[in-house]
Amino acid sequence: MRVLVGDDTAVQTRAEQSRIRTTRQPQCTVEVVSDSGEGAQKCGQTFGAVSAKMGNGVWTVEIIPAEIQPPPRSPAGASGNRIRIGEGVVTNWGDRTNVAIAFNEQVLLARHRLDAIEEDAILLVENMWATHKDEDIRAEWAAAMDELGQANYRIIEVPMEEECLTIVENARKGKNMFALGILCWIFDRDMEITREQIAHAFRKKDPEITERNHELLELGYSWADSHLDVRIDVTPGLSPENTLVMNGNQAIAYGAVAAGMDLAAMYPITPATSVSHQLGEMFYKFGGVVHQAEDEIAAVGVALGASYSGKVAFTITSGPGLALKTEFLGLSVMSEIPLVLVNVQRGGPSTGLPTKVEQSDLLAALFGQPGDAPHVVMAPATIEECFHSMITARRIAETFRTLVMVLTDANLATGVQPFPRPTLDPAWQGSLPDMSPVPEGKAPYDWDEETGLSRRFIPGTPGGMHTLTGLAHDENSKVAYASAINQKSSAMRSRKMAVLQSTLRPPVVHGPESGDLLIVGWGSTKGAIEEAVDRAREEGLSASSLHLRFLSPLEPGLKGIFGRFKKVMTVEINYSDDPDMPYITDENRRRGQLAWLLRAQTLVDVDCWTRVLGEPLQPGAIHDVIRANVSKGGAA
Amino acid sequence: MSLSCSSLLTPVDEDREFRLDDYEGARARWCPGCGDHSVLTAAQRLLVDEQLKPEETVFVSGIGCSSRFPHYMKTYGFHGLHGRALPVATGVKLNRPDLHVFVVMGDGDCVSIGAGHWVHATRYNVDMVAMMLDNNIYGLTKMQTSPTTPQGYKSNTQPQGSWLPALNPLEATLGITNASFVAQTAEWIPAHLFATLQAAYRHRGFAFVRVLQRCPVFTEDIYLDAVRNPEMIDMLTHPDGVELPESLRQIYTSEVRHDPKNLAAAREIAADTSRLRLGVLYRDESNPRYEETRHLPLHTAEDKIRILNEELDQYAV
Incomplete structure (x- = not known):
């Protein structure tokens, strides 16, 4: 059906309001798409923020073109935001779009061809x-x-x-902003909050622009x-009090500050860089430094040098940077200098999909x-967890004298979600090193034989002088010439992981x-997996899920x-062979990265379903996987 | 910046006097006749002369023969990765401007695998002494060509002789924006070596010192002519650089007055490899130092929470 409006013959008036139909929906997904640089993202972000402030659950995802300046009006240039709002908490981006507003028909066509709609x-198009x-x-x-x-x-x-030209x-x-006004009408958004949000977004510009x-x-x-005759009511059902709305990279940056870290060293890399943009502004107020190094290697080197000489520092990167570091x-592991590394995963290998989500760095991070080189690998599952993971990571790094990697991904990095405002605790910042x-008689690696833990001597500590080395070394940090020392020091470094595991629930x-x-899932897929499991359970299927935050230990x-389930399978955003593809056998099948790890560690025949x-991932797609696998198991 | 540890230091023996053996670590295991020994002695003498507290002094190195250096000091030491001493040292000094930081690199370390860091550390101009112990060869891995190997010099990797003209580290360093101290000295002239390191230490900024040195196993002959014939060496002298120690005046008669402020002259001197020039080529303390530019006042944990809460208000619903 096609409704032509905008010409004089189809104009409706407020007198005809009775013709306006309002449908109530528990959740709705909205997209704003344009050519790059036309501001669709700002429109979408503002719509999401306003909805969150009104008490809707919100999850937003950026639609990012693959090129810097794609030709105008090309399907490849589709840029914007997808905002899923709900009456209650929204944990993922959902399945398909219910309402789209597009600044040209080509970008809309791109979304159509991607089966995103x-x-x-309802599609509104310029x-x-x-x-x-x-x-x-x-x-x-x-x-x-x-x-x-x-x-x-x-x-x-x-x-x-035509309409906008009457003003600008x-x-x-x-x-x-015109498009935002349309969305505000359709979803009956609070205009006062919207005006405030716009004023905030343009606070650094000339007031005339606001x-x-x-x-x-x-x-x-x-x-x-x-002109329009359809409104959608997604009733805000959450109390917006004491709630923050931000994206995962912002949460990482604020988490780092709340964790007491004040030196970040980085080299620009998508999609991690915006953490440093955030920190660059914040540290100016807090008294820290964001060091933009000459390369990825120097960035981690500076962070390690800073950590070595005092409080734990951190570095931020994405896949290619992880490889370089x-x-x-x-060295961090060998010399037991604490360090926090945030890896905002994107598609790989090589340059891969720089702006897009993937969970393909797990095995690279681990091995x-x-x-x-035993070390800690954590993966926050939500934007709220991005914040808190930094506090945990800093504390573990310091306590265990170890490297802690925090794996997020492009979905968390750019996704926006409301979460309960944390009550900040000064203890999170840790104390200055002893x-x-x-x-x-105390040595720089006086390993506790049981736990492998030891006190770190940092420069400035009288009587602690020693030369730290990346060579195999003994308790005194002396280069090891006796073979037994390497066996022992390896065991001590490894033991710390077991000790940490003993503290986990x-x-x-x-x-x-x-x-x-x-x-079983890890990272940003939690919301989609749990929604899929819930849908399956409503159908009477016997399915549960488990989400891991610690991957090592x-x-x-x-x-x-x-052991309590007939079948265990991972759902991940990385590549695995589908079992029915040519040449693929149970023996040579390359499985999802978490599946690979779980099979090795538990000897359980863990299956997987992954997509790149x-x-x-869409909850609907995971739901289909659950259906297929539960019926295969002959149950339900 | 991030933490001012100097205020936490327990004052132990504030007036203790440090002697040479306070800085002596493990017995050096370099080959007999290796130039590294001479640099080690000069550095230890410098620390005595400046009375630096061993616990407030950090020697950072990379990988290679010369990078064993920190093990032979009794200060804090960081024997890290090949080519990566400078980022580590930058991190140390950014976090702890109160520490005295020295970097020891070989030629492979500094101008080959770590070349990017050398360029940028020069530009950052963080206050530290960066010594490049240049024996023109890879020694630890047994005689491979380095960027500073003279053209035609035979090695295991280029047995027909080095194909390329040697890289000129002085000329290159002087071409980097914000370079603030560039000097050259030689391990076989201990008094000059000491004086140069002292000038480097006292310079506030990134002090790059190329130490010409022989490897007794692989490049024994490399500076042989200059060692035997002191007249082949021009000594660059100036009150703002190094003056020729009295003991050397009789031996090194070719003294060239060179004002280290004169960058154009310094570049000219560096580019002319027809003679060996020792001394301070360039020095300018007015260049911005990164750790000072980036220094921000400290906040207490409570202050940070207050500011953080104000920040989070922006995201409040």
Whole structure:
């Protein structure tokens, strides 16, 4: 069906309001898409923030074009935001889009071709292209509208350009706020909160810009009011009190400060860099340093040098940077200098998918350092956990004199979600390292035979002088010439992981603690997996899930938990061979990275389902996997 | 910046006097006749002369023969990775400006595998002494060509002789923006070596010192002519650089007055490899030092929480 509005003949008036139909939905997914640089992201982010402030659950995902400056009006250039809002907590980006607003038909076509749009979706599209003076553009418009017309969408043409030109000279700069006004009308957003949010977003610019944007917002709202006939009610059901809304990279940055870390060394890399943007501003107030090093190797070297000389420092990177830092990471382990490394995972190998999500660095993070280099690997599952993981990571690094890697991903990095505001505790910042004089006879690696723990002597400590070395060394940090020393020091470094594991609680199963199928996940997929499990359980399928935060050491009790399920499988965003592909056998099948690890550690025949589509997993897709696997198990 | 540990130090023997053996660590295991011994002695003498507290002094090195250096000191030492001494030292000094930081690198370390760090450490101009012990060869791994190996010099990796003209570390360093101290000295002239290291230590900023040195096993002959004929060496002297110690005046008669402020002249001297030039080529203390530029006042844990809460307010719903 196609509804043409925007021309005089189809204008509705407020008198006809009775014709406006409001549908109540428990959750709804909205997309704002444009060419890069037209502000769709700001529109989407603002819509998400306003919804969160009103008490809706929110999860936003950025739609990022693969190119820096893609040609205008090209499907490859689709840029913007997907915002899923709900009555209650929203833990993932959902399945398909219900409402999309697009600044040209080509970017909309791109989303359609990616199967990102729900079949009965409402699509609002700028219609200036229909009558464009360029014949080619008119032809493109017609072809695209034909293709979109094949589907069962409700397409609404919007004269964005024409309307915006009544307020601004360059409509390209104003359409996003006009679009926001339309969305605000459809979803009945609180306009006062929206105006505040816009003022905040443009706080660093000329106040006139805020004023202009407010006018555009109102214009969009009133245009919708007089032209549209459908409103969607996603009733805010959460108390927005004491809630923060931010993305995962911001949460990492604030978590680092709350953890008392004040030196971050980094080299720009997508999608990790925005952590340092955040820190660059914040540290100016807190008295820390973000050192932008000459390369990834220098970045970790500076962090390690800083850690060595005092409080734990950290470095931030993504896959290719992790590879470059490898040698220093081994040194951190060997010399037992605490260090925190954040790896915001993206698609790989090599340059891979720089802006897109993947969970393919797990094995590299665990085993990427030549030699035996036991260290801690953690993976926050939510944006809230991104914040708290930094506090835990710093504390573990310091206590265990070890390297702690925190693996997030592009989904967490750029996703925005509300979470309970943490009550900050000064104890999270840790204390300054012990610099009291070293008692006679104490050695720089006075390993406790039982735990492998020892006190760290940092420069400035009287009596603690020694030369730290990456060579195999004894208790006194002397280069080891006796073979037994390397055996012992390796055991001491390894022991610390077991000691840490002994302090961890067994993971909590989502759903019943036994049954037909257990899905195991890690990192940003938690929300989608649990939503899928819940849907399956509503259908009567016997499925539960488990989400791991510690990958090294693994959380305790896994073998016992796995034993209570007929089948265990991981769901991950990394590559694995599908078992029915040519040449693939049970013996040569390359499995998901967590599956690989769990099989090795538990001897349980853990299966996996993984995808590398450069996007977060959809709960619907996981739901299908659960259906297929539970019925295979002959249950339900 | 991040923590001012100097204020936490327990004052132990504030007026204790340090002697040479207070700085002597393990017995050096370099080959007899290795130039590294001479540099080690000069460094230990410097620490005595400056009365640096061993616990407040850090020697950072990379990998190679010369990088064993910290083990033979009784200060804090960091024997890290090949080519990566400078980032580590930068991290130490950024976090702890109160420490005295010395870096010991070989030629492979500094101008080959660590070349990027050398360029940028020069530009950061963090206050430290960076010694490049240049024996023109890879010694520890048994005679492979290094960037400073003279053209035509035979090695295990280039048995027909080094294919390329040797890299000129002085000329290159002087080409880097914000370079603040560039000097050259030689291990076989201990008095000059000491005076140069002292000038480097007293310079506030990144002090790059190339120490010409022979490897008794692989490049014994490399500076033989200059060792035998002191007249082949021009001594660059100036009150703002190093003056020729009295003991050397009789031997090194070719003294060239060179004002280390004169960058153009320094570059000219560095580029002309027809003669060996020892002394301070360039020195300018007015260049910004990174650790000072980046220094920000400390906040207490409570202060940080207050500021953090203000920050988080921006994200409050």
